[in-house]
Amino acid sequence: MNFSSKLIEEAVNAFSSLPGIGKKSALRLVLHLMNQDVAFSESFSEALVKMRKNIKNCKTCHNLSDTDICNICIDKRRDEQVVCVVESIRDIMAIEDTGQFRGKYHVLGGVINPIEGISPNNLNIDTLLNRIELQDIREIIMAISPTIEGDTTIFYISKQLKESPVKISTIARGISFGGELEYADELTLGRSIVARTPYRKVSE
Amino acid sequence: MNFSSKLIEEAVNAFSSLPGIGKKSALRLVLHLMNQDVAFSESFSEALVKMRKNIKNCKTCHNLSDTDICNICIDKRRDEQVVCVVESIRDIMAIEDTGQFRGKYHVLGGVINPIEGISPNNLNIDTLLNRIELQDIREIIMAISPTIEGDTTIFYISKQLKESPVKISTIARGISFGGELEYADELTLGRSIVARTPYRKVSE
Numbered sequence: 177m178n179f180s181s182k183l184i185e186e187a188v189n190a191f192s193s194l195p196g197i198g199k200k201s202a203l204r205l206v207l208h209l210m211n212q213d214v215a216f217s218e219s220f221s222e223a224l225v226k227m228r229k230n231i232k233n234c235k236t237c238h239n240l241s242d243t244d245i246c247n248i249c250i251d252k253r254r255d256e257q258v259v260c261v262v263e264s265i266r267d268i269m270a271i272e273d274t275g276q277f278r279g280k281y282h283v284l285g286g287v288i289n290p291i292e293g294i295s296p297n298n299l300n301i302d303t304l305l306n307r308i309e310l311q312d313i314r315e316i317i318m319a320i321s322p323t324i325e326g327d328t329t330i331f332y333i334s335k336q337l338k339e340s341p342v343k344i345s346t347i348a349r350g351i352s353f354g355g356e357l358e359y360a361d362e363l364t365l366g367r368s369i370v371a372r373t374p375y376r377k378v379s380e
Numbered sequence: 381m382n383f384s385s386k387l388i389e390e391a392v393n394a395f396s397s398l399p400g401i402g403k404k405s406a407l408r409l410v411l412h413l414m415n416q417d418v419a420f421s422e423s424f425s426e427a428l429v430k431m432r433k434n435i436k437n438c439k440t441c442h443n444l445s446d447t448d449i450c451n452i453c454i455d456k457r458r459d460e461q462v463v464c465v466v467e468s469i470r471d472i473m474a475i476e477d478t479g480q481f482r483g484k485y486h487v488l489g490g491v492i493n494p495i496e497g498i499s500p501n502n503l504n505i506d507t508l509l510n511r512i513e514l515q516d517i518r519e520i521i522m523a524i525s526p527t528i529e530g531d532t533t534i535f536y537i538s539k540q541l542k543e544s545p546v547k548i549s550t551i552a553r554g555i556s557f558g559g560e561l562e563y564a565d566e567l568t569l570g571r572s573i574v575a576r577t578p579y580r581k582v583s584e
Contacts, residue, residue: 178476221425228421272382
């Protein structure tokens with residue numbers, strides 16, 4: 177790309193250093209900023225720097241938070257005895273959006289992946305085991321991706337907890353709601369038949 | 381979307397206020413910033429604000445520039461007598477990338493579009509007419525989108541110049557290089573037959 181301006185080139189390079197944004201999209205974003213007044217660019221930049229500087233990891237669950245302990249961990253109305261274990265804070269948002277879970281969370285920060293060099297020590301597993309040992313936790317729900325790495329992670333954690341009375345469950349796997357059988361992959365469809373659930377008949 | 385942090389919410393809103401970036405992509409970008417150190421976010425923001433504050437419009441051709449007159453207008457090696465008229469600075473970049481044009485440019489800032497309320501007065505047409513009157517310009521090449529609005533704009537400018545000796549040309553329209561005839565739209569294919577060019581036979 178041929179830039180007539182060094183300033184534009186630097187701004188385009190800044191945007192295109194972000195994931196999923198190429199040079200052309202970056203240029204489009206820069207030209208959009210040009211069409212807004214200076215205050216827009218300033219408040220945009222300020223929001224990002226303020227966020228990056230002040231954001232914290234919750235000391236209990238490793239969720240991103242404005243305070244030392246996050247809103248969810250501090251919320252007394254939520255069930256402390258049920259902890260949902262997730263890979264990233266994006267999963268917390270997705271689950272919160274469903275409105276179906278009123279317990280607490282624990283963010284692992286990824287899954288065990290020997291190929292990418294992610295071992296149990298790189299994840300927040302020790303703090304999870306500590307929580308289970310120290311707090312009165314009845315059940316942990318493993319809301320982890322249904323992949324080989326995810327399954328390995330669930331297996332590893334369950335092995336660490338074999339002496340503990342805590343109940344371990346995984347989120348249900350099967351055909352998506354509204355999904356069509358013929359388009360489901362073989363593994364999902366096969367497993368969903370093996371793990372079929374009994375159907376409650378309408379009582380007359 | 382349920383945000384556990386106000387700071388993250390603000391940063392996500394900042395990103396998703398840009399065109400083509402939704403809430404989910406914005407969140408991905410914010411989490412990417414979180415994985416980089418603070419200096420990354422700072423230099424990213426600085427590049428944008430610096431660009432927005434210091435960028436200028438070239439006084440001659442309306443190209444974006446670091447200086448009052450842009451690099452292209454100031455370049456003595458380029459042909460001053462041929463001016464390529466484009467809609468936006470993106471088009472200048474695209475043409476410069478081809479390496480096929482060594483003249484000067486003029487950025488209109490859009491095309492005439494009555495539905496969107498863009499009249500000739502909103503475009504840099506008067507400065508183009510001034511340039512043609514005052515400078516020794518031999519030819520203007522209209523590198524404008526082949527749309528109704530683009531054609532209207534070309535027609536409007538040509539009408540303003542009917543007394544002027546300047547030559548007006550448009551960029552060639554037809555089947556793209558490497559394009560397949562059967563996939564070309566009817567209008568393009570029809571016009572490309574009407575506007576066929578003579579083929580020079582190999583001389584024996």
